[in-house]
Amino acid sequence: MKVSDCKIIDLPKIAEPSGNLTFIESARHVPFQIARVYYLYDVPGGAERGGHAHKVVEEFLVAMSGSFDVVLDDGRDKARFHLNRSFYGLYIPRMIWRELDNFSSGSVCLVLASEYYDESDYFRDYSEFQVVNVQS
Numbered sequence: 584m585k586v587s588d589c590k591i592i593d594l595p596k597i598a599e600p601s602g603n604l605t606f607i608e609s610a611r612h613v614p615f616q617i618a619r620v621y622y623l624y625d626v627p628g629g630a631e632r633g634g635h636a637h638k639v640v641e642e643f644l645v646a647m648s649g650s651f652d653v654v655l656d657d658g659r660d661k662a663r664f665h666l667n668r669s670f671y672g673l674y675i676p677r678m679i680w681r682e683l684d685n686f687s688s689g690s691v692c693l694v695l696a697s698e699y700y701d702e703s704d705y706f707r708d709y710s711e712f713q714v715v716n717v718q719s
């Protein structure tokens with residue numbers, strides 16, 4: 584896949600004087616069936632997360648609180664996204680290298696994933712990923 588296949592998706596937002604509500608329905612507001620939910624929190628200042636690509640897993644990232652950056656890389660092109668609100672998220676298809684940095688204090692990154700956790704789905708070596716993705 585290419586960086587241009589990654590996109591910001593706006594989520595429904597029910598705004599009321601008593602506060603906002605946003606919801607995400609599997610295969611409706613994200614383009615895959617949700618199999619797994621995880622979240623990153625208590626990330627120390629200056630820390631970086633990610634540093635991998637997935638062979639099959641698609642993901643959708645939302646800044647539930649605070650903010651952080653996501654750098655996407657398809658082996659040729661790169662793009663940096665700044666996520667800072669909980670009514671939109673970033674869709675990342677399979678075979679995109681991602682790095683997360685610039686976490687604000689107290690930030691929470693929610694991730695919806697299309698498959699259960701499986702370490703064999705990861706490329707953790709950038710050169711290996713790049714060779715495979717650029718050739719395909």
Ligand code: TYD
Nearest residue numbers: 619620621623631632633634635699700701
């Ligand atoms: P990893 O995906 O490398 O985290 P990040 O991309 O945020 O830096 O996962 C970190 C560790 O957590 C690694 O040992 C695998 C484990 N893990 C699970 O057991 N289940 C999961 O759903 C995820 C995402 C990670």
